[in-house]
Amino acid sequence: MIYELEPMIVEDAKNLHEFFNQIARETNFVTFEEFESPSEKVCKSIIESAKEAPNYAYCIKKDGKIITSLIATTRNGRLRERHKSNFGIAVSKKHWGKGIGSLLIEKVIDESKKNSISKITLKVNEKNTRAIKLYKKYGFEIEGIYKKDRLVNGVMETGISMALFL
Numbered sequence: 784m785i786y787e788l789e790p791m792i793v794e795d796a797k798n799l800h801e802f803f804n805q806i807a808r809e810t811n812f813v814t815f816e817e818f819e820s821p822s823e824k825v826c827k828s829i830i831e832s833a834k835e836a837p838n839y840a841y842c843i844k845k846d847g848k849i850i851t852s853l854i855a856t857t858r859n860g861r862l863r864e865r866h867k868s869n870f871g872i873a874v875s876k877k878h879w880g881k882g883i884g885s886l887l888i889e890k891v892i893d894e895s896k897k898n899s900i901s902k903i904t905l906k907v908n909e910k911n912t913r914a915i916k917l918y919k920k921y922g923f924e925i926e927g928i929y930k931k932d933r934l935v936n937g938v939m940e941t942g943i944s945m946a947l948f949l
């Protein structure tokens with residue numbers, strides 16, 4: 784299958800909400816439990832706020848259903864921080880290991896260069912070796928450690944902040 788990224792539109796909000804529910808069932812490496820996943824209304828506002836560069840939101844669909852999301856936001860529009868962008872990615876489990884994650888990171892780098900972003904940041908669970916390997920492959924480096932970052936199934940887990948400098 785050829786995977787094609789498309790910009791998300793507000794009409795995708797329900798689809799995105801359902802995708803987030805699915806991801807929360809499939810992995811513990813997202814920030815929410817299934818019952819807390821962003822509502823359709825929240826998804827709509829996420830997509831709305833991604834309309835304006837340097838923010839962006841892309842998805843990949845299979846048979847009309849979202850199987851991948853990429854959402855990036857800048858911290859704020861202030862001069863001192865507008866060189867930074869933060870992103871989150873997720874791929875439905877059935878499609879892991881097929882190069883989609885790599886495709887997403889290439890898109891992140893491409894969008895960042897277009898928008899004069901010189902620092903791309905993210906936070907990842909230290910146990911998420913697949914994701915960490917992916918980020919390192921593209922030159923992301925570890926910047927810091929967040930102890931007791933998330934409580935997952937009763938266990939405190941450590942987070943790692945990573946950054947790519949362009």
Ligand SMILES: CC(C)(COP(=O)(O)OP(=O)(O)OC[C@H]1O[C@@H](n2cnc3c(N)ncnc32)[C@H](O)[C@@H]1OP(=O)(O)O)[C@@H](O)C(=O)NCCC(=O)NCCS
Nearest residue numbers: 812872873874879880881882883884885907913914916917
């Ligand atoms: C992390 C995630 C985005 C990776 O997506 P993916 O489509 O599987 O990534 P790719 O197929 O492009 O593989 C990327 C790299 O991951 C690593 N990788 C792939 N399969 C792996 C495996 N079984 N074990 C360890 N690393 C693996 C490799 O370094 C690979 O690069 P390579 O193929 O050039 O060697 C995906 O697993 C996911 O959505 N996970 C759940 C949500 C999540 O963790 N999001 C990130 C939160 S920070």
